[in-house]
Amino acid sequence: MMLTGRKNAGKASPYLLILISVGCFFATYNFLTMVGHSRNGDGPRKLLGGGDQGGAVSSGSGSDPSKRFHVALTATDALYSQWQSRIMYYWYKQMRGRPGSDMGGFTRILHSGKPDGLMDEIPTLVVDPLPEGADRGYIVLNRPWAFVQWLRKANIKEDYILMAEPDHIFVKPLPNLAHGEEPAAFPFFYIKPTDNEKILRKFFPEEKGPVSNIDPIGNSPVIIQKAQLEKIAPSWMNVSLQMKEDAETDKAFGWVLEMYAYAVASALHGVHHSLRKDFMIQPPWDAKSDNTFIIHYTYGCDYSLKGELTYGKIGEWRFDKRSYLRSPPPRNLSLPPPGVPESVATLVKMVNGATANIVGWDDEI
Numbered sequence: 001m002m003l004t005g006r007k008n009a010g011k012a013s014p015y016l017l018i019l020i021s022v023g024c025f026f027a028t029y030n031f032l033t034m035v036g037h038s039r040n041g042d043g044p045r046k047l048l049g050g051g052d053q054g055g056a057v058s059s060g061s062g063s064d065p066s067k068r069f070h071v072a073l074t075a076t077d078a079l080y081s082q083w084q085s086r087i088m089y090y091w092y093k094q095m096r097g098r099p100g101s102d103m104g105g106f107t108r109i110l111h112s113g114k115p116d117g118l119m120d121e122i123p124t125l126v127v128d129p130l131p132e133g134a135d136r137g138y139i140v141l142n143r144p145w146a147f148v149q150w151l152r153k154a155n156i157k158e159d160y161i162l163m164a165e166p167d168h169i170f171v172k173p174l175p176n177l178a179h180g181e182e183p184a185a186f187p188f189f190y191i192k193p194t195d196n197e198k199i200l201r202k203f204f205p206e207e208k209g210p211v212s213n214i215d216p217i218g219n220s221p222v223i224i225q226k227a228q229l230e231k232i233a234p235s236w237m238n239v240s241l242q243m244k245e246d247a248e249t250d251k252a253f254g255w256v257l258e259m260y261a262y263a264v265a266s267a268l269h270g271v272h273h274s275l276r277k278d279f280m281i282q283p284p285w286d287a288k289s290d291n292t293f294i295i296h297y298t299y300g301c302d303y304s305l306k307g308e309l310t311y312g313k314i315g316e317w318r319f320d321k322r323s324y325l326r327s328p329p330p331r332n333l334s335l336p337p338p339g340v341p342e343s344v345a346t347l348v349k350m351v352n353g354a355t356a357n358i359v360g361w362d363d364e365i
């Protein structure tokens, strides 16, 4: 349906590649599962199952099972993604059983196509990356495709899904913020559908209503009914590939293209999200962590020793995930100087709390 009007035969478009890939999906999937099985000595459940669905960690006391959500973390096998995923999973385990939590099982959806060294530490499903070249170097285009594959293959017990990212840390037990068919999402100030009407109309036709029907969100964090995500995910994949293929859209949206694609795809299905600013905070811009559920550490935190923010300039004290592209952060990072916002201190304490307790943190994985 999304492809009407662009039937340029002769050209090997990424869509064709995707179609072929979808066609080969089951064969490839089974093959990879077997490879993973023999290489790791893991039971197929480890690779195939819906993830960690119970066992040692119990869900929030008194939590209504019908409200529980599965935590789905899309990740790669890059070291940079791995250390963040370990910290993320550590805090999930800490918060999951606490009162107020509706957190259910957990799956790291590993979209690098092969198992990595964390298969025994984090419940993981291996899925295929996009066919070579289809992401045009924009790796997060793999996320929608990863969700499509996971939803098809996994046996997910919960009715709801939280789409999460490796640089999320749970600071509080997370309740289900969705209400029935109204999912919950974090509004991003830089996602502005009404400012981009001309571009968005290429993907969101007039008959779907005003572009203000498109929520100012990305796919994460979002808590949504599994049944809704099953409908949205394939469109999200199509829309993101189409946006990437359209030069004007690619230029306009840049690194947030895949966020717009989710916003558009959900709107195409008539799904409206309730916008929850308290879903997460983003240090250093948000100073306090007492009224939120997730710390998203995507921005560098640079400060002088007097506690003044020196954003964009390397600070005398700093915490920036990008400092750890090639090796994970060492244990026991120094805490920020006095005067630095509480949220930044909490972030570093939580990173330290995780790295102190994760077995083999410094080991090669």
Ligand SMILES: *[C@@H]1O[C@H](CO)[C@@H](O)[C@H](O)[C@H]1NC(C)=O
Pocket: 001, 002, 003, 015, 019, 234, 235, 238
């Ligand atoms: C996505 O694109 C494929 C390939 O053209 C098409 O077969 C499929 O119907 C599309 N799906 C959606 C949900 O738009």
Ligand SMILES: *[C@@H]1O[C@H](CO)[C@@H](O)[C@H](O)[C@H]1NC(C)=O
Pocket: 332, 334
């Ligand atoms: C962490 O580092 C501080 C100095 O920054 C030191 O005083 C403390 O003993 C260290 N703690 C551990 C557990 O290594």
